[in-house]
Amino acid sequence: MADSTHEQWLAQIDAELDGELSLVERAALAKHLATCGHCAGARASHLEVRVALARSAGNPHAFVVPRPTIRAGTLALWVVVALATGLVGGWFASHRWGGPGGGSTLEETRGTIVVQ
């Protein structure tokens, strides 16, 4: 995002406050805000507007940026899938290449007599 224009950064700030940015994009934005006072000021203004809107709507709390959530069931499923894949792959690799004496075939390591 080095070539992003100022408008693009403002759009990113809006998206961040809406909770639509990924972790990487948020990191890039934070890095930019640390060096760009203009954008940092714009972000503070946006926050103030949102907080004011929230309060006028009867919400006593300031605006909270929603964060992406991972459901426990999905996480458990992926852990089980990863473990099963690892076990099957490990069993296959051990069966195919594992154990001592692997490498060349038996005939290749046996002695040979050749008449010249």
Added chain:
Amino acid sequence: MGPLSFSSVLLVIAALQGPGTRLTYRIRVIEPASVTPRVLASGAVSGPLDSDMRLTLRTDTAAVEALFQVTAFGDTVTLGGDFLTRRLVGRSRRGLPLWEEDTYRRQVRMTWSDTARIYPFGTGKGGQGGSPRAGMPWVELILEREFAGGEARPAEAFDLVDSTRDVRLEAVVRPRRARVILNLVRGDTVSAPRGIDLVPDEPPRLIQLVLKGRATTLVVSLTRPDPARSTRDRALAHDADIVCLRVAQPAVLEPLGTICGRLNNIARQLPLPTGDTLAATFAWPGPR
């Protein structure tokens, strides 16, 4: 058995009993090097036509023991080899080395002037009959025969150029007869030595030994030892030059004992009921 195979048998027997034909295995152990291959060891073993050669090559990761035999047939000769190989294949969970053992046989037919190349550690990938495994030595073998009257004992000549390598070469000859020298011993008195040529499995012979004026008569016969118990010893013929002397008293079936040993001039002792000790020394017989 057809007439051709019968005549073949006759030819082989005639060759084996020929007028002192002597077989020589001439070998060179060669290691690949950056410029030209390097000779690690060279040598020769010789003996009667039924002599075998035992070759041992050891590296840090492999050991090959092989027994080579020759079957002569006119101008051609069949070279056979029984190989026993041990290879380091890894380490156990407790850090100890794991070895695999392999036993197999190889055989080629060649003429007397041919050179056989033996790749004891295999030829590696794509090297079928062409080149050795990378960095591993190989052996060049030439078979020669010559006429030498009646000499039955084996001879070995071996020159190890690189003494850091473990290479061994031995002649393996099954003696058809043995020189047995017998003494009676009591305390510090020894009888006059009595030497006899004995042939294994021939009928027993009577001998008389005199110690301090008293004669002792014994019945002696030469036998072969029982076959070796381990597969390795049988395959490598480690007991080939061992003979056993069976000692008995006249007219008594039960033997006094049996003395077994190699034909290496080392005296072996057997206590007798009379209090004397019989010392037997086995040696190769002189030429006939």
